[in-house]
Amino acid sequence: MLILATLSIPPILDNDIYLYYSDYLIIKNETHNSSTKIKIKKINSIKFFRRNQMNLKICKYFVISKFMWYVFIIFFVHLTLIYGQNLRIYHIDVEQADATLIVSPNLKTLLIDSGKNGHGSRIKAIMNELGVDTINIFVCTHYHEDHYGGIDDLVSSENVVVNEAYDRGDKQFLPSSKLNETSFNDYQQAVGENAKHLMRGETIPFDSDISVTCISSGGVVLGEMNPVPGVDENDMSISLLIQYEGFRYFIGGDIEKETETKIAELDQVQNVDVYQANHHGAATSSSENFMNDIQPAVIIISNGNNKKYQHPRKTTLDFFSNMNPKPLVFQTNKYLQGGSGGNMEDEFIADLESTNTNGTILITVNLSTTNYIVNYRDKEFIFPIKLQSIPNSLIIIESLLANPIGADIDLEEVTLRNKSGIDISVGDWFLKDESGRVWSLSTIDVIRDGESVVILRKRMPMNLDNDGDTIWLIDSNGKVQDTFNYAGSQEGIRIETGH
Secondary structure, rough: OOOOOOOOOOOOOOOOOOEEOOOOEEEEEOOEEEEEEEEEOOOOEEEEEEEOOEEEEEOOOOOOOHHHHHHHHHHHHHHHHHHOOOEEEEEEOOOOOOOOEEEEOOEEEEEEOOOOOHHHHHHHHHHHOOOEEEEEEOOOOOOOHHHHHOOHHHHHOOOOEEOOOOOEEHHHHOOOOHHHHHHHHHHHHHHHHHEOOOOOEOOOEOOOHHHHHHHHEEEEEEOOOOOOOOOOOOHHOOEOOOOOOOEEEEOOOOHHHHEEEEEHHHOOOOOOEEOOOOHHOOOOOOOOHHHHOOOOOEEEEEEOOOOOOOEEEHHHHHHHHHHOOOOOOEEOOOOOOOOOEEOOHHEEEOOOOOOOOOOOOEEEEEEEEEEEEEEEEEEEEEEOOOOOOOOOEEEEEEEEOOOOOOOOHOOOOEEEOOOOOOOOOOOOEEEOOOOOHHHHHHOOOEOOOOOEEEOOOOOOOOOOOOOEEEEEOOOOOOEEEEEEEEOOOOOOOOEEEOO
């Protein structure tokens, strides 16, 4: 039987080895428009071929005989290469708790919260699937056991190394009941004692292609001019905006209406792709003004089957259903205890029995297709990324320092990055703000491919407004190469664009 198959060879190193098991191998020289047909006579042996410096590729069609399963291996390896280029976000089934593992295309790991006591093994199971044994960065959003309880188990029992940890700080103000709590002391010994205090406006150095910005911490929000700290532990959670090119993801621990309202009033987070529901879908979170600002296409609720909390609440789900545009809402577990708790349709719930660890929901972001995929059980839902980067941008705005320590007129900074693949002359380019004032780039000549250049204002007419502005980067032909809008700034804190 003759079977035709299609191969897509990934553009990797010229001397990489390709393995095929077939009767014929046809190599086409595209430069000279000629082909070479090789007869493989020894059908029961494995053949290896190298790409040379000529422009070679395997023709689309080749003949497969009785060893078709070798071809399956080739396709499997190829798909693995493609899969490795994606951003993955695992909403791990930790019942009535939170544990979100973010894995960059470079296999760097960011763990946000760690579930309850004993949940370290659930996180480790996902790590084992990925073949990683280190958490590069851990963020504890706030000091409740269902958000930090599993980290000591992950470190001590599962032997996972945590390179760097962040929390909301201010432990000196915690009540003695919390300071004497066994699970809190376990957290402290595992990572908390060395955790850095993450403050609003700060960015986490996770991956060069991914921006992680702290929007709120301790109840204080980025852009808040007269900061008022929170008083409730839930509402003092760290909230993060994570951006991977055009893809935007918001996760806020257990923040509630008070902090959400300040985020909305300052327009700090708008038009995200995915929102992990604050406080497990509680009625005290996901307030109207906040949701009208973030307008997510997808909402993920990390919840359990817990009669005490009854999450997610019916009123919250009803509100989501009445939003316009209406988001698609997913739950990790089905709530089965009655009362004020509710559920989405079974199709949108990962674990329908809520008795095991099958409720993990995976989001995979693929920039090459400009889509992201929601997966659990045998379900798959595909969504377009909302905000695409400006097409064919040669140079992008990488970060701003709008509020430097010192004189704004001299020390404001803009960092540009060349992503074009070639060196670019930018001497005739300029920046422009909403008022129409400009900031000339005449002090720089060329930005090398892959290079980031910091440009000081040095009394240019255009300024970076501390209270927010829109900045355009314009090339010598008058074409907009990049644009960035920000809503406020903090003294000495650089604003990462995520572009």
